[in-house]
Amino acid sequence: MKVEVVEKSPVEKILEIEVESERYEKILQKVAKKAAGEISMPGFRKGKVPPALLIRKVGIDGLKHDLLDQLIPEVTIEAVKEKNLNPVNFNPYTHYHNINLELGKPVKFAVMVEVKPEFQLTGYMGLKLKAFKEDYNIDEMTEQQIINTREQAGEMSPIEEERGALRGDVMLVDFHSTNNGEDVPGGHAHDYYMTLEDKNFIPGFVDHLVGHKSGEHVKFTIKFPEDYFNKDMAGHDIDFEIDIKGIFKKELPELDDEFAKSTGKYQTLEEMKAGIRKRFQDRMDESRKNFLVQQIIPQMLEQMKDVQVPPTLVNYQLDRFKGNLEEQLKNMNTTLEEHLKQQNITLEQMMKKMRPEAVELAKTELMLEKIAQLENISVSQEDIDAEIRKRADELGQKFEIIKKYMERDNYLAYLRYTLKNHKVYDLLIANAIIEDTPEEEPAKDEIPEEDPEEESVDETSAEEPVAE
DSSP: OEEEEEEEETTEEEEEEEEOHHHHHHHHHHHHHHHHTTOOBTTBOTTOOOHHHHHHHHOGGGGHHHHHHHHHHHHHHHHHHHTTOOEEEEEESSOGGGOOOOTTSOEEEEEEEEEOOOOOOOOOTTOEEEOOOOOOOHHHHHHHHHHHHHHHHOEEEEOOSSOOOOTTOEEEEEEEEEETTEEEEEEEEEEEEEEOOGGGSSTTTGGGTTTOOTTOEEEEEEEOOTTOSSTTTTTOEEEEEEEEEEEEEEEOOOSSHHHHHHTTSOSSHHHHHHHHHHHHHHHHHHHHHHHHHHHHHHHHHHTTTTOOOOHHHHHHHHHHHHHHHHHHHHHTTOOHHHHHHHHTOOHHHHHHHHHHHHHHHHHHHHHHHHHHHHTTOOOOHHHHHHHHHHHHHHHTOOHHHHHHHHHHTTOHHHHHHHHHHHHHHHHHHHTSEEESSOSSOOOGGGSOOOOTTTSOOOGGGOSSSOOO
């Protein structure tokens, strides 16, 4: 086999390949044997046609497509290794129609091979980063989480004494709201529970309900704050009509070991506090790392602004974007086609708009891979098993079950890739120069949130009296 490399671009190589007849004729025999087993010819039962007879009957061109489908990938892989190329993808460059096959003579064709670009990367040690502003009190957050969990576990009982509602009581109501006589979108509900605490509503709202009794019909008007999140209501006088259907008192469980056991995760209250605190600390650590990573990426990509990216890597990112969007739209009971129609754009226009971000992500992957090579960073089987064990503990499952699940879904390769990237970022952060005082606040989505598995989902804690 003879191979010549022609450079079309830094990431695209054309391999001009010549294969001796003896080699492709062996493949031809295999192709003919398979085809002979699937056809019938006069004088022969189905599957009994001699391959040599079939070749003479249909000619080599009749088997050309199947022959080249096997030959080209096989010899291309060898050619790539011979020329020490780092391939991303390859496809035939010469159209099958233009490839001449003649028994006893070599066959020539060209293959387009996409390769990873060669580039230099320096200065990744000692990057200057802004510190994550850690102004969150994890102990306070832990206590609040326990309060929320306790609130969620509370049981409501009707108030038997003859009295009006007090702050802290829970009302069962039907309510309706209007703005200048027009219904407020989402501003009505039936059998809605609301806890009469000022922190849950706009200023003054609870004042209109305190003192009223079950069975009463309450009407009032209240001005919404100018900075209210709903711009259609901000600064407006909103009229409410509320039918009070019941007044309840929430009985909260004692904060003891039995309460901790009732959550199904802990044996003691101290264990519960420690577990919740650890999760907040882990999220704080993750937020800190993400904040630093988001500063590392643009600094390193600045060195790669002129690096050309193989089209396959960019298209892979675009396919991910498209797949994620389709999944989100599916959860919203709509389709990509309906979304595009609503946005008044075509799929091609959407993909073109996404391309710059796809290129940046592809370059980020190349950058991480390059640093891993330069620093000899790898992921051992022990690393993978430790991560699987961690996830199994989080899910309350056995290590063997989670590992088998990951193996079945071919997830381990992705896990290895992810762990390697984490190691790269850990190295860069450990060697960075981190300023104590950041110039700007962390983004809101970088702040650790309460555990969704344990936070209160009580409808009585709505932040405003407008139902969704």
